[in-house]
Amino acid sequence: MEHATVTTNPLIIMMINMTVVFIVLVSLIFVIKFIHFIDPTKQPAEPEVEEAPPTPVQPAPQPAPVIEEGVSPEIIAAISAAITAYGFSGQIKAVRIINHESTPWRASARFNNLQRK
Amino acid sequence: MEALNAFIVSIQAVWNDSGFSAFTMGNGIMILVGLLLIYMAFVKEFEPLLLGPIAFGCILANFPNTGFFGEEMNVMKAINFGITNEIFPPLIFLGIGAMTDFSPLLARPSTLLLGAAAQIGVFVALGGAMLVGFDVHEAAAIGIIGGADGPTSIYLSTKLAPHLLGAIAVAAYSYMSLVPLIQPPIMKLMTTQAEREIVMKELRPVTKFERVVFPIASTIFISLLLPPIAALLGCLMLGNLFRESGVTDRLSDTAQNSLINIVTIFLGTGTGMTMNANDFLRADTLLIIALGLVAFMGGTAGGLIFGKIMCRFTNGAINPLIGSAGVSAVPMAARVSQLVGMKSKPGNYLLMHAMGPNVAGVIGTAVAAGTMLAMLK
Numbered sequence: 001m002e003h004a005t006v007t008t009n010p011l012i013i014m015m016i017n018m019t020v021v022f023i024v025l026v027s028l029i030f031v032i033k034f035i036h037f038i039d040p041t042k043q044p045a046e047p048e049v050e051e052a053p054p055t056p057v058q059p060a061p062q063p064a065p066v067i068e069e070g071v072s073p074e075i076i077a078a079i080s081a082a083i084t085a086y087g088f089s090g091q092i093k094a095v096r097i098i099n100h101e102s103t104p105w106r107a108s109a110r111f112n113n114l115q116r117k
Numbered sequence: 118m119e120a121l122n123a124f125i126v127s128i129q130a131v132w133n134d135s136g137f138s139a140f141t142m143g144n145g146i147m148i149l150v151g152l153l154l155i156y157m158a159f160v161k162e163f164e165p166l167l168l169g170p171i172a173f174g175c176i177l178a179n180f181p182n183t184g185f186f187g188e189e190m191n192v193m194k195a196i197n198f199g200i201t202n203e204i205f206p207p208l209i210f211l212g213i214g215a216m217t218d219f220s221p222l223l224a225r226p227s228t229l230l231l232g233a234a235a236q237i238g239v240f241v242a243l244g245g246a247m248l249v250g251f252d253v254h255e256a257a258a259i260g261i262i263g264g265a266d267g268p269t270s271i272y273l274s275t276k277l278a279p280h281l282l283g284a285i286a287v288a289a290y291s292y293m294s295l296v297p298l299i300q301p302p303i304m305k306l307m308t309t310q311a312e313r314e315i316v317m318k319e320l321r322p323v324t325k326f327e328r329v330v331f332p333i334a335s336t337i338f339i340s341l342l343l344p345p346i347a348a349l350l351g352c353l354m355l356g357n358l359f360r361e362s363g364v365t366d367r368l369s370d371t372a373q374n375s376l377i378n379i380v381t382i383f384l385g386t387g388t389g390m391t392m393n394a395n396d397f398l399r400a401d402t403l404l405i406i407a408l409g410l411v412a413f414m415g416g417t418a419g420g421l422i423f424g425k426i427m428c429r430f431t432n433g434a435i436n437p438l439i440g441s442a443g444v445s446a447v448p449m450a451a452r453v454s455q456l457v458g459m460k461s462k463p464g465n466y467l468l469m470h471a472m473g474p475n476v477a478g479v480i481g482t483a484v485a486a487g488t489m490l491a492m493l494k
Binding site: 014022031 | 237257463488
């Protein structure tokens with residue numbers, strides 16, 4: 001339904017619109033939380049384990065990942081996203097380009113090795 | 118002698134009907150603009166899928182005497198019908214929905230706030246456009262460039278300022294392709310090294326139930342609240358439902374491949390066809406392109422500022438860099454967050470975290486468009 005424009009003051013238009021956008025998206029947060037709340041398939045939350053007192057031992061510094069030359073940051077990002085999507089956490093230690101001319105037996109052995117890890 | 122006369126008359130008729138007889142300097146300039154856009158699309162690879170058809174449509178629109186927009190129906194008129202009657206943008210959204218994974222958003226719904234905050238650029242540009250003399254409808258259509266969402270920009274322009282459609286579409290898609298150049302300096306300027314190095318906690322797993330119910334519930338909620346964008350949002354969520362239901366693989370495959378490719382060709386060519394010399398070669402076009410940049414920068418800054426606020430309130434659990442992904446530009450803006458984060462701390466992968474605000478930005482831009490339509494139309 002068309003109606004007369006309420007105001008032409010840019011500041012008022014900005015404030016009204018930003019407020020509406022925030023209200024709608026905040027409401028959507030509650031919709032998402034409600035969906036999660038009523039989800040009959042969700043896993044029950046694991047009881048929180050009390051944290052052990054901090055040990056005086058300094059944790060070993062995380063080594064920087066070893067990235068082979070020719071592997072772009074986009075490829076690293078895609079590998080990282082795929083690993084996260086499968087539910088694994090942690091840090092990538094190294095990325096190496098596998099020789100595609102390898103024999104099927106060697107590839108199979110490598111696959112089995114990865115499966116065991 | 119009679120044969121010579123007939124020959125001369127025929128040659129004159131061919132000349133009078135040819136494009137050369139009515140060719141203007143403006144047409145020549147616009148064809149050069151089209152060639153420049155083709156260079157940007159195919160050589161520089163700036164959004165080639167859309168900028169390519171837009172550029173070619175621009176060249177086609179500047180041939181005189183083609184009769185594209187005359188009385189008789191023809192293919193170009195049919196394509197234009199799809200643009201002016203808001204048919205193509207919702208169909209594009211159907212495909213985008215089928216390609217979108219809302220899981221990062223569902224796992225961390227607070228990132229919707231970043232998608233909302235990034236819309237500040239839309240309204241900053243709206244204010245700026247009104248200050249330089251555009252009326253409120255034109256200003257709203259220009260402002261939506263800041264949402265970094267091409268189909269929504271085209272949708273709002275055709276409703277509020279159809280005469281500016283060509284300039285707005287070109288500005289929107291050009292800046293979307295320039296996201297990797299525009300955003301990083303702003304991100305580095307507005308965040309500290311310590312903030313950029315924040316490693317975010319792993320996202321919780323999202324169940325199929327949540328992924329299926331979300332598109333249905335959000336469509337009902339938003340479409341009831343903002344009916345003007347029911348077509349856009351409904352198609353986005355329908356496409357997503359095809360993807361997530363797990364029983365409509367064929368429909369999902371069609372929506373995210375064949376359908377979106379076909380509609381992209383029509384949408385791009387049709388948008389380019391609006392770029393004729395009379396409508397495009399005006400000082401307003403330069404202003405629109407400048408305001409579009411302001412909108413993009415404002416949106417990026419808005420998302421980053423809110424990211425910093427969330428970082429403070431969560432005791433450093435949120436890396437503010439993901440805020441810049443609140444401008445839509447899926448998935449380019451999320452990739453920029455990832456790359457800037459990785460440069461600051463190798464091994465800090467923000468991509469999945471940034472996808473939350475990124476898809477929230479798509480919803481946020483549609484909501485901003487719906488709010489402006491409800492208020493101004």
